[in-house]
Amino acid sequence: MDQLGRLKQLLSEISDLHAIAELLQWDQQTMLPSGAAPGRAEQLETLERTIHRRSQSAALGRLLDKIPENTGSPEDQALLRRARRDFRKHAAIPVALAGKIAATSARATAAWLQARETDDFRILAPHLEKLFSLKREYAGCFPEAETPYDALLDLYEEGMTTRELDPLFAELRREQTALVRAWSNSAAPLPALPPGSFPATRQRALSRRVAIALGYDTAHGRLDEVEHPFTITIGSGDVRITTAIKPGQPLSALFSTIHECGHALYEQGINPAFDRTPLADGASLGFHESQSRFYENQLARSKPFWEYFYPALQRSFPAVRSLALEDFMRIINNVEPSLIRTEADEATYNLHILLRYELERGILDQTVRVADLPELWREKMREYLGVIPETDRDGVLQDIHWPGGDFGYFPTYALGNLIAGELREKMLRELPDVEAAIRNGDFQLLREYLRREIHRFGAQFTPRELHLRLFGTEKISAQPYLRYLRGKFSHAS
Amino acid sequence: MDQLGRLKQLLSEISDLHAIAELLQWDQQTMLPSGAAPGRAEQLETLERTIHRRSQSAALGRLLDKIPENTGSPEDQALLRRARRDFRKHAAIPVALAGKIAATSARATAAWLQARETDDFRILAPHLEKLFSLKREYAGCFPEAETPYDALLDLYEEGMTTRELDPLFAELRREQTALVRAWSNSAAPLPALPPGSFPATRQRALSRRVAIALGYDTAHGRLDEVEHPFTITIGSGDVRITTAIKPGQPLSALFSTIHECGHALYEQGINPAFDRTPLADGASLGFHESQSRFYENQLARSKPFWEYFYPALQRSFPAVRSLALEDFMRIINNVEPSLIRTEADEATYNLHILLRYELERGILDQTVRVADLPELWREKMREYLGVIPETDRDGVLQDIHWPGGDFGYFPTYALGNLIAGELREKMLRELPDVEAAIRNGDFQLLREYLRREIHRFGAQFTPRELHLRLFGTEKISAQPYLRYLRGKFSHAS
Numbered sequence: 001m002d003q004l005g006r007l008k009q010l011l012s013e014i015s016d017l018h019a020i021a022e023l024l025q026w027d028q029q030t031m032l033p034s035g036a037a038p039g040r041a042e043q044l045e046t047l048e049r050t051i052h053r054r055s056q057s058a059a060l061g062r063l064l065d066k067i068p069e070n071t072g073s074p075e076d077q078a079l080l081r082r083a084r085r086d087f088r089k090h091a092a093i094p095v096a097l098a099g100k101i102a103a104t105s106a107r108a109t110a111a112w113l114q115a116r117e118t119d120d121f122r123i124l125a126p127h128l129e130k131l132f133s134l135k136r137e138y139a140g141c142f143p144e145a146e147t148p149y150d151a152l153l154d155l156y157e158e159g160m161t162t163r164e165l166d167p168l169f170a171e172l173r174r175e176q177t178a179l180v181r182a183w184s185n186s187a188a189p190l191p192a193l194p195p196g197s198f199p200a201t202r203q204r205a206l207s208r209r210v211a212i213a214l215g216y217d218t219a220h221g222r223l224d225e226v227e228h229p230f231t232i233t234i235g236s237g238d239v240r241i242t243t244a245i246k247p248g249q250p251l252s253a254l255f256s257t258i259h260e261c262g263h264a265l266y267e268q269g270i271n272p273a274f275d276r277t278p279l280a281d282g283a284s285l286g287f288h289e290s291q292s293r294f295y296e297n298q299l300a301r302s303k304p305f306w307e308y309f310y311p312a313l314q315r316s317f318p319a320v321r322s323l324a325l326e327d328f329m330r331i332i333n334n335v336e337p338s339l340i341r342t343e344a345d346e347a348t349y350n351l352h353i354l355l356r357y358e359l360e361r362g363i364l365d366q367t368v369r370v371a372d373l374p375e376l377w378r379e380k381m382r383e384y385l386g387v388i389p390e391t392d393r394d395g396v397l398q399d400i401h402w403p404g405g406d407f408g409y410f411p412t413y414a415l416g417n418l419i420a421g422e423l424r425e426k427m428l429r430e431l432p433d434v435e436a437a438i439r440n441g442d443f444q445l446l447r448e449y450l451r452r453e454i455h456r457f458g459a460q461f462t463p464r465e466l467h468l469r470l471f472g473t474e475k476i477s478a479q480p481y482l483r484y485l486r487g488k489f490s491h492a493s
Numbered sequence: 494m495d496q497l498g499r500l501k502q503l504l505s506e507i508s509d510l511h512a513i514a515e516l517l518q519w520d521q522q523t524m525l526p527s528g529a530a531p532g533r534a535e536q537l538e539t540l541e542r543t544i545h546r547r548s549q550s551a552a553l554g555r556l557l558d559k560i561p562e563n564t565g566s567p568e569d570q571a572l573l574r575r576a577r578r579d580f581r582k583h584a585a586i587p588v589a590l591a592g593k594i595a596a597t598s599a600r601a602t603a604a605w606l607q608a609r610e611t612d613d614f615r616i617l618a619p620h621l622e623k624l625f626s627l628k629r630e631y632a633g634c635f636p637e638a639e640t641p642y643d644a645l646l647d648l649y650e651e652g653m654t655t656r657e658l659d660p661l662f663a664e665l666r667r668e669q670t671a672l673v674r675a676w677s678n679s680a681a682p683l684p685a686l687p688p689g690s691f692p693a694t695r696q697r698a699l700s701r702r703v704a705i706a707l708g709y710d711t712a713h714g715r716l717d718e719v720e721h722p723f724t725i726t727i728g729s730g731d732v733r734i735t736t737a738i739k740p741g742q743p744l745s746a747l748f749s750t751i752h753e754c755g756h757a758l759y760e761q762g763i764n765p766a767f768d769r770t771p772l773a774d775g776a777s778l779g780f781h782e783s784q785s786r787f788y789e790n791q792l793a794r795s796k797p798f799w800e801y802f803y804p805a806l807q808r809s810f811p812a813v814r815s816l817a818l819e820d821f822m823r824i825i826n827n828v829e830p831s832l833i834r835t836e837a838d839e840a841t842y843n844l845h846i847l848l849r850y851e852l853e854r855g856i857l858d859q860t861v862r863v864a865d866l867p868e869l870w871r872e873k874m875r876e877y878l879g880v881i882p883e884t885d886r887d888g889v890l891q892d893i894h895w896p897g898g899d900f901g902y903f904p905t906y907a908l909g910n911l912i913a914g915e916l917r918e919k920m921l922r923e924l925p926d927v928e929a930a931i932r933n934g935d936f937q938l939l940r941e942y943l944r945r946e947i948h949r950f951g952a953q954f955t956p957r958e959l960h961l962r963l964f965g966t967e968k969i970s971a972q973p974y975l976r977y978l979r980g981k982f983s984h985a986s
Contacts, residue, residue, distance in 0.1 A: 016539035019532070020513060027516060031524075035712040036731035039512070042769065043728055046509035050543060219528040235536055238529035276535065 004072055007063045010054075011083060012276035017051045019235030026232045026240055028106070030224045041106035048102035055090035075273065078460040082278045089155070092141040101134050105405035112403035113227075121374050121392045124403060129370045131405050132363050139364065148364045152408030156285040157415060159464050162361070164475070165411055169357065171478050172350050172414065176485075177384060180347055183335040183489050190334055191327040196319025198250030206316045207243055207257035210309065214261050214295065215447045216241065217268050228400045229256045229342075231263035231292075236275035239267040250317065251332065252343065255296055262295030263288055265447060269455025283454070284463035285409065286476070289416020290423060291450065297346050298424055298484075299446070301332050304439040335489055337385035339394045346417075347485055348385060353414040355380040356399070360407050421481025422471050497565055500556050503547075504576060505769035510544045512728030519725045519733055521599070523717045534599035541595035548583035568766065571953040575771045582648070585634040594627050598898035605896035606720075614867050614885045617896060622863045624898050625856050632857065641857045645901030649778040650908060652957050655854070657968070658904055662850065664971050665843050665907065669978075670877060673841055676828040676982050677879075683827055684820040689812025691743030699809045700736055700750035703802065707754050707788065708940045709734065710761055721893045722749045722835075724756035724785075729768035732760040743810065744825065745836065748789055755788030756781055758940060762948025776947070777956035778902065779969070782909025783916060784943065790839050791917055791977075792939070794825050797932040828982055830878035832887045839910075840978055841878060846907040848873040849892070853900050914974025915964050 001009070024047065028040055054060070064084050070077060090098075108127035115123035139148035150161050208223055217239075226242040233239045241260035246252040266282055274280040282288040299305055306313075306325060314321045320328065335345050341352040359376055362368030368376060377396040378388050389395035401409050427434060427449060437445040453470060464474040471477075494502065517540065521533050547553070557577050563570060583591075601620035608616035632641035643654050701716055710732075719735040726732045734753035739745040759775055767773040775781040792798055799806075799818060807814050813821065828838050834845040852869055855861030861869060870889040871881050882888035894902050920927060920942060930938040946963060957967040 012535075013539045013542070016536045017543070019536055020517065020540060023516065023520060023536075024513065027520065031715065033711065033713055033715050033731055033733075035710070036727070039728040039730045039768075042505075043509045043512055043516075046506045047513060049506070050510070217528070218526065220526055222524065222526050234529070235532040237532045238526055240526075275532075 003063055003067050004076060007060075007067060007083065008079075008277065010057075010060050010063065011079075011278060014051065014054050015276040015278065015280065016235065017047065017054065019233070019238075021047050021051065022232050023234045026234060028109070029226050029228070029230065030242065037106070037110040041103045041110070044106045045099045045103035049095050049099035052090055052093065052095045052098040055086060056093075056095075060087060061091065075271075075279070075460060079277055079279055082459055085158070086278055093138060094141075097134065097137060097141075101131070101138065101405055104131050104134055105403065108403040108405070109400065112397065112400065116393050116397050119391045119393045119397070121396060124397065125370050128373075128402060131402075132370065132407065135405060135407050136364060136366075147361075149361050149408060152364070153411065156406075156409050156412050158284055158462050160284075160286070160411070160415070165357075168418075168476065168478055169354055169411075169414070172482075173354055173384070175478075175482050176347065176350055179482075179485060179489070180335065180337060180351070180385070183347060184337055191323070191331055193250065193331055194319045194323055196317065198317050198319065200245045202316045203245050203250065203253045206312065207253050209312070210254060211241070211257050211261050213441065214258065214265065214443050216261050216264050220268060221264060223257065229260055231260045231267070233267045233280075236272070236280065239264045249343070255300060256342070258300045259292045259296035262292030265295070265450070266291045266455050269447075269451040270458035271456045271460075274458045274460075279458045279460055281459040283457065283459055283461055283466045284415075285412035286415030286419055287454065287463055287466065289413050290419035291416075291454070293413075293416045294420040294423060294450075298420060299438070301329075301346070302435075302438070303329060304435045307439045308441040333488070337387045339381070339387060339389045340398055347489055350414045350417055351384040353410050355384055356401075356410040357414075360402070360410065364407060415476060418476050418478050418481045419467075421479075421484045422477060424484055425480050426470065496556055496560050497569060500553075500560060500576065501572075501770065503550075503553050503556065504572075504771060507544065507547050508769040508771065508773065509728065510540065510547065512726070512731075514540050514544065515725050516727045519727060521602070522719050522721070522723065523735065530599070530603040534596045534603070537599045538592045538596035542588050542592035545583055545586065545588045545591040548579060549586075549588075553580060554584065568764075568772070568953060572770055572772055575952055578651070579771055586631060587634075590627065590630060590634075594624070594631065594898055597624050597627060598896065601896040601898070602893065605890065605893065609886050609890050612884045612886045612890070614889060617890065618863050621866075621895055624895070625863065625900065628898060628900050629857060629859075640854075642854050642901060645857070646904065649899075649902050649905050651777055651955050653777075653779070653904070653908070658850075661911075661969065661971055662847055662904075662907070665975075666847055666877070668971070668975050669840065669843055672975075672978060672982070673828065673830060673844070673878070676840060677830055684816070684824055686743065686824055687812045687816055689810065691810050691812065693738045695809045696738050696743065696746045699805065700746050702805070703747060704734070704750050704754050704757075706934065707751065707758065707936050709754050709757050713761060714757060716750065722753055724753045724760070726760045726773075729765070729773065732757045742836070748793060748825075749835070751793045752785045752789035755785035758788070758943070759784045759948050762940075762944040763951035764949045764953075767951045767953075772951045772953055774952040776950065776952055776954055776959045777908075778905035779908030779912055780947065780956055780959060782906050783912035784909075784947070786906075786909045787913040787916060787943075791913060792931070794822075794839070795928075795931070796822060797928045800932045801934040826981070830880045832874070832880060832882045833891055840982055843907045843910055844877040846903050848877055849894075849903040850907075853895070853903065857900065908969055911969050911971050911974045912960070914977045915970060917977055918973050919963065 021044070024040065024044055028037075032040055064080070064087055067080060069080070071080065104127065108124065108131050111127045112124050115121060135152065136148055139145065139151035142151040145151035145154065147162055153160055153162065153165070204225075211223060212218060220237045221239045221241060224240065224242050225245060227244055229242045229244050231239065231241045241257065241264050243253045243257040243260065266288055270280055306329060310325050310328065333345070335347040337348050338344055341349065344352050355377070358380065359368060359373060363370060374392050374396045381395070382388050431445065431449055434445055434449070437443075454466070457466065461469060467476065468474045514537070517533065517537055521530075525533055557573070557580055560573060562573070564573065597620065601617065601624050604620045605617050608614060628645065629641055632638065632644035635644040638644035638647065640655055646653055646655065646658075697718075704716060705711060713730045714732045714734060717733065717735050718738060720737055722735045722737050724732065724734045734750065734757050736746045736750040736753065759781055763773050799822060803818050803821065826838070828840045830841050831837055834842065837845050848870070851873065852861060852866060856863060867885050867889045874888070875881050924938065924942055927939055927942070930936075947959070950959065954962060960969065961967045
């Protein structure tokens with residue numbers, strides 16, 4: 001076997017181990033018996049140490065040194081680039097630290113579930129303390145990063161920096177708070193979803209039906225229920241999505257399924273030649289989120305989508321049979337500051353992200369203390385959205401990301417919105433028939449477009465390269481998304 | 494850390510990786526999307542190679558060489574003994590071979606599911622061919638074994654040999670075929686389970702209720718449905734059982750749940766100090782099966798058990814409300830040669846094992862060809878049980894063991910029956926009140942007895958040592974089980 005072949009062999013085993021780690025995570029969220037959490041934390045630690053050791057092995061390092069830059073096809077060169085990056089990232093981190101982070105975040109996740117049950121942040125706080133401190137240590141392994149936050153951000157959004165984010169987010173803060181203030185003061189009375197029964201079995205069936213219509217391949221995935229929905233790829237051919245049936249929020253399961261479908265279609269659309277390589281991944285979390293947010297909002301809160309699906313919804317839920325489509329559209333596009341990020345409307349969502357971004361930066365810089373998070377959360381909610389959570393469950397305890405050790409992850413949601421905005425303008429230019437197709441229940445035109453433009457490339461391009469390829473510039477712009485918001489919601493003011 | 498501490502550290506990581514492999518297996522049987530089977534095979538191969546490499550690592554070998562025999566507590570010495578055995582077993586096998594066996598059996602299992610669907614043995618045959626050949630290669634790594642079969646048997650039942658099995662099985666063949674011939678010719682007309690509805694939801698609820706009553710800890714386990722029930726331990730504190738709801742066999746799910754409970758109670762009863770060590774295991778598969786068979790048959794087909802549970806069964810299934818307990822007891826203890834091993838009654842079960850033992854020995858010795866298995870299966874069924882399967886689904890394709898690469902495993906079921914017979918005589922002597930307790934729904938007395946005598950020791954003793962400790966001799970005897978059969982069923986003749 002030649003050197004490139006040997007490299008691919010090593011990488012395929014590392015990919016398999018990553019896939020296995022994803023299965024452990026999936027199982028922990030969906031299936032794990034309550035008493036088994038401590039054992040699972042140990043398994044995750046051992047597996048993470050194994051992966052980490054392999055990912056920085058001397059054999060891998062030597063191979064990467066020996067193979068010239070311009071070996072093989074463009075895909076091979078991309079693979080080499082990505083493999084070198086992954087190697088550098090792993091080589092910088094001691095195995096013991098990687099293991100400790102895996103175990104601590106598994107324990108913090110279990111503590112978070114408990115903390116939510118009793119609405120007691122103090123149960124989570126010491127775990128979060130430890131995790132933030134480990135992540136600071138982690139960030140310290142990358143002295144080339146300008147701040148600890150930059151070191152973490154780069155894991156999720158390669159090449160992105162706080163220096164670039166800060167002005168972008170300042171723009172969002174300024175424009176979106178103004179827009180939201182204007183729109184949520186609108187005097188137009190909002191119709192409500194009629195009271196009635198929205199049985200879980202029907203929510204489940206409808207979610208499944210819509211997922212399949214959008215092109216989600218259930219022979220290579222499955223749909224389960226969890227408290228906090230996510231998509232996970234357990235290696236080639238196994239992309240699992242989840243949803244949550246929430247009492248009193250009969251459309252939540254459907255929209256969250258569509259959101260996760262956006263992620264899953266990305267994963268299922270990656271060039272199969274990339275299976276078991278580090279290129280079998282999205283370009284970045286921002287790009288990933290651009291797909292899920294696109295599906296959830298630009299598609300599934302649009303008129304053409306519901307012109308096709310509204311009859312099916314009405315058949316599922318007799319309560320909405322007498323509700324006009326126009327009124328339904330107003331309900332699902334209502335702009336109203338609210339407490340929960342994942343349920344937030346398109347106009348307010350980014351403000352939830354800004355709040356988290358500022359808090360987690362503060363903790364990493366040690367200008368904010370973990371113990372103060374609940375209070376700071378309330379303050380910022382009041383400042384940005386004018387609403388204040390009564391419980392920490394609806395406040396600082398709402399997201400799984402911090403207990404999962406994912407600091408620096410939240411900005412990618414906002415970036416995803418912005419990229420989705422850019423993508424929308426491009427797509428409407430290049431695919432003038434797409435709305436008509438959607439109105440007829442043809443989702444293939446959209447899916448094939450996204451597959452052609454984005455999905456199939458997996459991680460072949462860096463996010464900057466992909467952005468350049470798509471939009472002619474490396475830099476993400478907030479303006480298309482803000483134009484989209486104004487175009488969609490300005491009637492409300 | 495001292496040497497023993499370092500050894501325990503290495504072993505705990507290997508235990509974690511084994512637990513992870515079990516999760517992959519569990520997921521494959523319960524959750525895996527159909528199209529994800531090829532990826533799963535690759536993951537299993539990679540993980541198996543990783544485990545195998547660790548289990549024969551030079552560092553582990555050096556430590557085991559350095560630590561003196563009589564180091565530490567009796568438990569530590571048992572751990573050393575077991576660790577040395579595991580090391581020797583792994584060191585004998587090349588990593589590549591171990592990986593190939595894992596991947597090939599994952600692929601064979603997927604092919605087996607397909608073969609069953611279309612009742613076409615030819616879909617499975619080439620995989621089985623390859624697997625038997627790999628296992629012969631595997632057996633060849635243990636030249637000290639008298640036959641290839643002995644090398645495999647020793648993996649499941651340490652110290653057992655064909656030389657010891659052959660006369661034992663000859664005794665069973667002679668005595669059980671005679672008994673079965675006598676009893677199944679009995680003229681007494683057998684009552685049938687009344688027709689009626691046995692809804693799956695009620696079978697599920699009753700199975701769960703009985704499992705919990707027997708002491709299965711659901712905070713450290715879960716109950717799922719599969720086509721072929723099994724118990725699996727995914728590390729400390731996570732012992733999962735499965736059952737199958739079978740149309741037309743309304744009691745099958747319940748009995749299979751109780752069988753798996755027998756396994757699970759063993760696993761859940763092991764000394765927690767053995768967590769993440771190779772001692773967190775049964776003494777052997779024979780001992781393991783002695784527990785499951787004991788629960789399924791000696792307990793759950795006994796009068797005292799149903800004196801307690803029959804009212805609950807009648808509440809669950811109105812169809813049996815007018816069926817007298819006496820008649821119900823005769824139905825669930827009917828002796829009748831049948832096609833499916835897992836559904837076979839106590840008097841015929843071992844004959845199903847003999848058939849498999851003879852065929853798999855033949856293939857390993859190369860006196861039997863894989864292609865001839867379906868026909869040989871039919872011949873032996875006719876010879877031992879007087880019934881012939883019309884399909885391979887009900888014949889050679891019925892068990893998961895061969896596709897799973899578990900050759901040499903089947904004898905442990907028969908050994909389990911025999912040990913359960915020995916255990917029964919001992920228990921009735923030592924626990925005269927046990928039947929009265931069971932009649933009152935107290936299953937703790939039984940469970941605590943088994944825990945004290947067997948479960949808590951895990952793999953601290955070899956099966957021979959444990960047998961000696963329990964019964965005063967190392968050798969398993971068939972006579973107690975045959976006495977039990979005669980005592981229970983002779984009224985039938």
